[in-house]
Amino acid sequence: MARFICELKDHTDDVNCCSFSDSYVATCSLDKTIRVYSLKDFKELPFSPLKGHTYAVHWCCFAPDKPILASCSTDGKTILWSMHNGQMLAVLEQPSGSPVRVCRYSSISNYLATGGSDGSIVLWNVQQMKFHRSATVKDGSIVACAFSPHGNLLITGSSCGDLTAWDESLKCLYNEKGHDLGVTCCDFSSQTLTEHGIEYYQMASCGQDNEIRVWLISFSDARGFDMRCQLTLGGHSSPVLSCSFSSDGQLLVSGSVDKSVIIYTVKTGCILHILTHHTRYVTSCALAPKHPLLATGSMDKTATIWKLGHSEDIPDFTAESRMQMDVETWSEEKVATWLSQEGLNEVEHIFKANNIDGKELLHLTKDNLLNDLKIESLGLRNKLVRRIQDLKGSAKAELSNIPNEFLCPITWELMTDPVIASDGYSYERKAIEDWISRKKRTSPMTNLPLENLLLTPNRTLKMALNRWLERQNHREAKQMTLHR
Known part of the structure; x- marks a missing residue:
């Protein structure tokens, strides 16, 4: 989005x-x-x-x-x-x-x-x-x-x-x-x-x-x-x-x-x-x-x-190649280039010394940055985590043709635990529970009052979503093999 x-x-x-x-x-x-x-x-x-x-x-x-x-x-x-x-x-x-x-x-x-x-x-x-x-x-x-x-x-x-x-x-x-x-x-x-x-x-x-x-x-x-x-x-x-x-x-x-x-x-x-x-x-x-x-x-x-949105009429002026390939396939050199583009040159030598490639990058946490990479500055660790989260969001956006029925209409993100509310629509469980907990007893889709607050697991949608994810993982694994 x-x-x-x-x-x-x-x-x-x-x-x-x-x-x-x-x-x-x-x-x-x-x-x-x-x-x-x-x-x-x-x-x-x-x-x-x-x-x-x-x-x-x-x-x-x-x-x-x-x-x-x-x-x-x-x-x-x-x-x-x-x-x-x-x-x-x-x-x-x-x-x-x-x-x-x-x-x-x-x-x-x-x-x-x-x-x-x-x-x-x-x-x-x-x-x-x-x-x-x-x-x-x-x-x-x-x-x-x-x-x-x-x-x-x-x-x-x-x-x-x-x-x-x-x-x-x-x-x-x-x-x-x-x-x-x-x-x-x-x-x-x-x-x-x-x-x-x-x-x-x-x-x-x-x-x-x-x-x-x-x-x-x-x-x-x-x-x-x-x-x-x-x-x-x-x-x-x-x-x-x-x-x-x-x-x-x-x-x-x-x-x-x-x-x-x-x-x-x-x-x-x-x-x-x-x-x-x-x-x-x-x-x-x-x-x-x-x-x-x-x-x-x-x-x-x-x-x-x-x-x-997804319009291509405005070019991406920063890290354009980042948006055109799967981040997990990045080499250590590509990670170093990304750090430079994000203004994080001071940690390039640390990432190189620890052989951080794209896959390792996406799994870094604040604890890793402090305990494993020995980055003492709290501000620098926070900045790195935010940039990695932005990168994860960008990578997620690059998943090709996600069917709309797999996206929660509240968060617009891929669902993992879909449930059906009394309005007949499916939502990510945590998203609709948060919606209701904020005293919103109305449908996120129609804005009409919900008949009840019962949330029913949508097992059919869950199975379809899992099959789609398996196909995506198989396709990505095949592409990674080809890149090697």
Whole structure:
């Protein structure tokens, strides 16, 4: 579902936000800079980094229809940058001088919204690059905001947990406690839903309560405003700091203080994939509008680029050969090459001295690294284990044509103990038990209530799965013989 492409390591402090345009990905940081990379090769543009803020940069976003990037900072300023040459086009100062925590463009770039630590929300006229109007929430700082696909509605999230809806004139339409302890991010899907002739927006919000909520929102002059929670998504064990919809509205991605990134299906709320690459809090996640790409930013000072799905239209710029062959067939030299590509040159001599080939690599544990290979650094051992886990995930993804019926619809991984739930669908036992233990008495597939919590072993599927695995193992053994 997700494949590691590359890691961007140019920032010298926490990465606070990642943002995509059709051609670029931008990152901003506590180090006061914004960096911009090409999607063609993920190399930094000649005019990057962008320097103009005097304090930490909290958010950056591209205009949907113009080559302009906006960034906002603790210095109370929002700067608009040209993507032709990196020059400043405008400096917009929050009227109160308050630190600016978030900025978002409307769908047709006619407005830019900026949210301040003093609770102020300001609309700027992008064409004229000047102040349009402002409003203030009752409590807390504005830490999140998003425009609806039609641009006629703005949602803000505050540090006290409120979600507030505003119309184009910044008239308050609605206010609700969205998350206990505080909202951290919100995002609209670009795709709308129609039920009983009524058009609904889908919006996701996340917060300090460890949850993501998907909301259905309708708004028109005739019907007024309506907002209700459609789904509550679990999976994170700590506050969720970021959430983002895919351009087709089918996926929702979140990043958390628990250092993980989770990819969900929007329709059912099922977890498709969990990424555990970062070593500190995941502060940002963003999905590209026209490419199967995911960017994640972290307090570990890095941003990571992932490729989603199985599309071959974006090349894998790192360790391409790694994805084209079975890792177990790697020679000791190939392992050394992989270590170099992953920035782990300091342990190459240890691996060579211990004759670590591909098969040995995949079976290494933290205990092996400490006791057998004598790698004393805890940080280095943890990094090695994460890279090996990424490698295992990549190798697993290379299994050819896994039948869908063998994949658990919750984890999207090969099942080992399939069971049938009362909705008639088969799941990996641990996955459906975890789903139910989180007080979800609904079907992961239909979102309807489960008639009962009985889980019946699917012995027929288990036998078919075992036969398929035997064929795969036989085929791999034959290929290894041929390689020799």
